[in-house]
Amino acid sequence: MIQSIKNAIITTPEDGLLYLVNRLTDKAGFFVSNKHLLYVVSNLDGESSQSISTEFVNLNTNVDIHAFAEDQQFKSGKYNVLDYIPTDGYYNEVDLESFINLCSAHAVYMDSKEYVKFFYSLINIFQIPTEQAYKNLIGLFGELAVIKYIYKQTEVDVSSEWHKTGSKGKYDFVLSNCNLEVKSSVSEDKTVEVKHSQIFNNDNNYLIVVLIEKNNAGISINQLMQELLTAPDYCNNFSFAINLEKERKRISSNDAENSLLSVKEISVFHADCINPFMTVPDDVSSLSYRLDLSEKEPLDIVTVINRINCK
Numbered sequence: 001m002i003q004s005i006k007n008a009i010i011t012t013p014e015d016g017l018l019y020l021v022n023r024l025t026d027k028a029g030f031f032v033s034n035k036h037l038l039y040v041v042s043n044l045d046g047e048s049s050q051s052i053s054t055e056f057v058n059l060n061t062n063v064d065i066h067a068f069a070e071d072q073q074f075k076s077g078k079y080n081v082l083d084y085i086p087t088d089g090y091y092n093e094v095d096l097e098s099f100i101n102l103c104s105a106h107a108v109y110m111d112s113k114e115y116v117k118f119f120y121s122l123i124n125i126f127q128i129p130t131e132q133a134y135k136n137l138i139g140l141f142g143e144l145a146v147i148k149y150i151y152k153q154t155e156v157d158v159s160s161e162w163h164k165t166g167s168k169g170k171y172d173f174v175l176s177n178c179n180l181e182v183k184s185s186v187s188e189d190k191t192v193e194v195k196h197s198q199i200f201n202n203d204n205n206y207l208i209v210v211l212i213e214k215n216n217a218g219i220s221i222n223q224l225m226q227e228l229l230t231a232p233d234y235c236n237n238f239s240f241a242i243n244l245e246k247e248r249k250r251i252s253s254n255d256a257e258n259s260l261l262s263v264k265e266i267s268v269f270h271a272d273c274i275n276p277f278m279t280v281p282d283d284v285s286s287l288s289y290r291l292d293l294s295e296k297e298p299l300d301i302v303t304v305i306n307r308i309n310c311k
Helices: 001-009 091-111 115-126 133-154 221-229 238-248 252-259 302-305
Strands: 017-024 028-033 036-042 051-052 057-065 077-084 181-187 191-195 206-220 261-270 288-292
Touching: 001 017, 001 028, 001 036, 001 091, 001 191, 017 115, 017 302, 028 133, 036 252, 051 181, 051 252, 057 091, 057 115, 077 091, 077 115, 091 115, 133 181, 133 206, 133 221, 181 191, 181 221, 191 206, 221 238, 221 252
Parallel strands: 181 206
Antiparallel strands: 017 028, 028 036, 036 077, 051 057, 057 077, 191 288, 206 261
């Protein structure tokens, strides 16, 4: 689909008309007009007419679109339109792919509803700055590896609980009666950096340590993301799809394609069993340190999932 859309942006006439490139559902599809990619959805929410312009995307709701022939796949009617704006006449390839993936997820998982809310989510994603790219890559690889690991071991899908309050939330996974915090490391041992108050508090917390290594026989994070997005039995939800695109924007596109990684080990610990400071003086705050868990006995993930009643 992505390649056909790229070709259509180049080849369609610049005559002001809308050309259907890819029909996502009977309510939504990608169009091209004057070298711009448009995500067009039937106005299911009954939005009144409004127009919002940003640096990246223009939103127009309740737009009249007229079909020229009776056999058109989209009939004349009221539609909501996202116009993805090229920079200096060109689309950044990574950003274009993110836009296509997010709109596709909205059409499939949200049934094209809550269009304006989706628009604001899209804007937030495209405004996320790129920083600490390699650290973000390792962290994301570990978190996705945990989603895969838990499902493969227990058939429990925690993808919709991932980054419930965004990547800056307190915990990586917020479940009904516990939290999972993932720490990924490329060190040789189970030594991870922790913020004491984040892990060791009154919440029911589990720390998951993922040891990762650079490995020419491993996979890129792009391959891991694609594996999860196309998995038939898990990761099939809008929350996961949109959070994945947010994280994709925070890593280097070159590293995402070319850095090959593999998981050496995944270990799960309950916070109460590994707390090195049972009491912290009141005059100490923002305590951070490197915690060596090499001598600690990890828990079995199946036992943990049964204990927290995820099934």
